[in-house]
Amino acid sequence: MARQRQYDMDYKIQSIKLSNEIGLTKAARELGISPSTLNGWIKASKEGRINLGFGTQTPSSAMSLAQELEMLRKQVKDQNKQIQRLKEENTFLEEASAFFAASRLKSTRTKD
Incomplete structure (x- = not known):
C-alpha cells in the first residue's frame, strides 16, 4: 500500500498559484x-478551506454569495451534529463515572 505524502500549506498555496498561471x-x-491532488487543493481554495491571501480571488474564481451561504450552512449543520454527539458522549461518561464511583464505594463498604 502506498504511503500518502503530506504537503505543507505554503507548498499547496504556491502550487495553486502556479496552476492558475x-x-x-x-x-x-x-x-x-x-x-x-492539485485539483483537490484548487477546490479547497474555492471553498475557503485554503486561503491564498489577499488579492488572489478574481470575480470568476470567487464564490457567489449563494455558494458561500450554502457552504456556511453546511458547516453549521456539521458543527451542530458534532456538538450533539459530544454532548451525548459527555452524558454517557458522566453516567459511567457515577456508576463506577458508586460501585467502588459499595465495594469498600463490603470490605469493612
Missing part, C-alpha cells in the same frame, strides 16, 4: 504531483 496539468507535471 500555467494550467493545472502543466503545473502538476512540473511539480511531480497528481493532477487530481
Whole structure:
C-alpha cells in the first residue's frame, strides 16, 4: 500500500498559484504531483478551506454569495451534529463515572 505524502500549506498555496498561471496539468507535471491532488487543493481554495491571501480571488474564481451561504450552512449543520454527539458522549461518561464511583464505594463498604 502506498504511503500518502503530506504537503505543507505554503507548498499547496504556491502550487495553486502556479496552476492558475500555467494550467493545472502543466503545473502538476512540473511539480511531480497528481493532477487530481492539485485539483483537490484548487477546490479547497474555492471553498475557503485554503486561503491564498489577499488579492488572489478574481470575480470568476470567487464564490457567489449563494455558494458561500450554502457552504456556511453546511458547516453549521456539521458543527451542530458534532456538538450533539459530544454532548451525548459527555452524558454517557458522566453516567459511567457515577456508576463506577458508586460501585467502588459499595465495594469498600463490603470490605469493612
